[in-house]
Amino acid sequence: MRGASVPQAFVRPNLRHAGRITVRQAVLPLVIVASLGLGIPALFSSRAATTDAAPASPAATYTADLKYLETDEVLMSRPVGIKLQPAPFQKEPALPGQNVVRGSLLWGPRVEQVMSFIWDKGRGRLFLDLNRNRDLTDDPKGIFDSASREGNQTFDNVHLVLPTATGDRPARLQLQFNSYQAGNVSVYAGLCSYWQARVSLHGTDWHFGLVESLLENKFSAAPEYLLLRPWTERQRPFNLITSTPDFCGFTTNVFFGNRAYGLDWRCYAQGNSAKYQVTFKEQAPRLGELHVTGAGVHRLILTTGRGLTALLDRPQGTVKLPVGSYSLDEIWLRQGETEVLRLNAGRVTVDEQRPANLVAGGPLTNSVGVRSQGDSLLLNYRLLGVDGGAYKFPRPDYKHPPEFAVFRGTNRLATGKFQYG
Numbered sequence: 001m002r003g004a005s006v007p008q009a010f011v012r013p014n015l016r017h018a019g020r021i022t023v024r025q026a027v028l029p030l031v032i033v034a035s036l037g038l039g040i041p042a043l044f045s046s047r048a049a050t051t052d053a054a055p056a057s058p059a060a061t062y063t064a065d066l067k068y069l070e071t072d073e074v075l076m077s078r079p080v081g082i083k084l085q086p087a088p089f090q091k092e093p094a095l096p097g098q099n100v101v102r103g104s105l106l107w108g109p110r111v112e113q114v115m116s117f118i119w120d121k122g123r124g125r126l127f128l129d130l131n132r133n134r135d136l137t138d139d140p141k142g143i144f145d146s147a148s149r150e151g152n153q154t155f156d157n158v159h160l161v162l163p164t165a166t167g168d169r170p171a172r173l174q175l176q177f178n179s180y181q182a183g184n185v186s187v188y189a190g191l192c193s194y195w196q197a198r199v200s201l202h203g204t205d206w207h208f209g210l211v212e213s214l215l216e217n218k219f220s221a222a223p224e225y226l227l228l229r230p231w232t233e234r235q236r237p238f239n240l241i242t243s244t245p246d247f248c249g250f251t252t253n254v255f256f257g258n259r260a261y262g263l264d265w266r267c268y269a270q271g272n273s274a275k276y277q278v279t280f281k282e283q284a285p286r287l288g289e290l291h292v293t294g295a296g297v298h299r300l301i302l303t304t305g306r307g308l309t310a311l312l313d314r315p316q317g318t319v320k321l322p323v324g325s326y327s328l329d330e331i332w333l334r335q336g337e338t339e340v341l342r343l344n345a346g347r348v349t350v351d352e353q354r355p356a357n358l359v360a361g362g363p364l365t366n367s368v369g370v371r372s373q374g375d376s377l378l379l380n381y382r383l384l385g386v387d388g389g390a391y392k393f394p395r396p397d398y399k400h401p402p403e404f405a406v407f408r409g410t411n412r413l414a415t416g417k418f419q420y421g
Contacts, residue, residue: 082187101177107162128160130142151178152180153176212224225249225250261282262283292358299314299330327347328347330342339394341392345360360386404417
């Protein structure tokens, strides 16, 4: 079995890949030769994290003003409620084609969250009633084009102002309209904007950000995701929609940089603009020790039932974190641009009496499970860490899946590729 060239520490395939081959019982026994272009005697070196935080005042607070930022990446995607209407609007542009869909986008349950639209499917054009006066002719910035003329059309760089419980919010969206049957239309909105700031805490600069749940069908403005990574990595794509170590679910209690903070956020209007502000308040929880064994861990994301999220960057050896029973939500390994992760890796309890132990990360091992099913062999590929758990690629290379070959002696009986999924 062989695969395309990849960094030494990783292989390309995702978890739960399976390949099926059919062989006659008469040709057994078989030898399955596996070589994915990866010899992994070791993963990669990992820098040790600082383990002892300097004493700090529990009352120390730090305030950051967040700025609105747009990105070409879709951070999250949600369906948008729609209400179709058969009749034309009283004021609408000339529509020479017949393949036209009219209706309203329902951004929320309130009247001010309704927006009229016309989808000229035949010409790949979308008209939005940005000022919400049901006049589709007076919004020059509300006209968008798609390269497609099929039943699936995407419209980029849609800039809207969405009402929320604490005021209007600017947003950059990608809208996807789908219609393959008459009268059956669906719309998905991808959010391409968030709030961010450079936050300096105890000599370390962090890239901090919040992604709001603007696309939920509710009148709420609570953040949904929290961005936290070193400031030096601020230009690195974070691929939130496919999973990333840089984001976690929003929490008001977070442990990072060897310190615990309570977060308080507020958004308010200043003139015609929305302003976002976050306050970090240092906390002084009881700390315990966690001894981490394994190579190449980029970040651990742990959570407790009492609402605390702990982010441990490049942990190796003994690190400190608040006492408690943690769910090991994500283990991230990184080398260069290549990342692999393991989800839901169990639990670990940290107390003050004795260090807890955690085995995670590399070296990684290619593993193929083989079992018979009738006159076929079912091959299941897994990438295993030193913890015995299966790691996966959040963004697998579908063009270059791993290959396998089956031999009896020196005779090749079958070849194929594993399937992602």
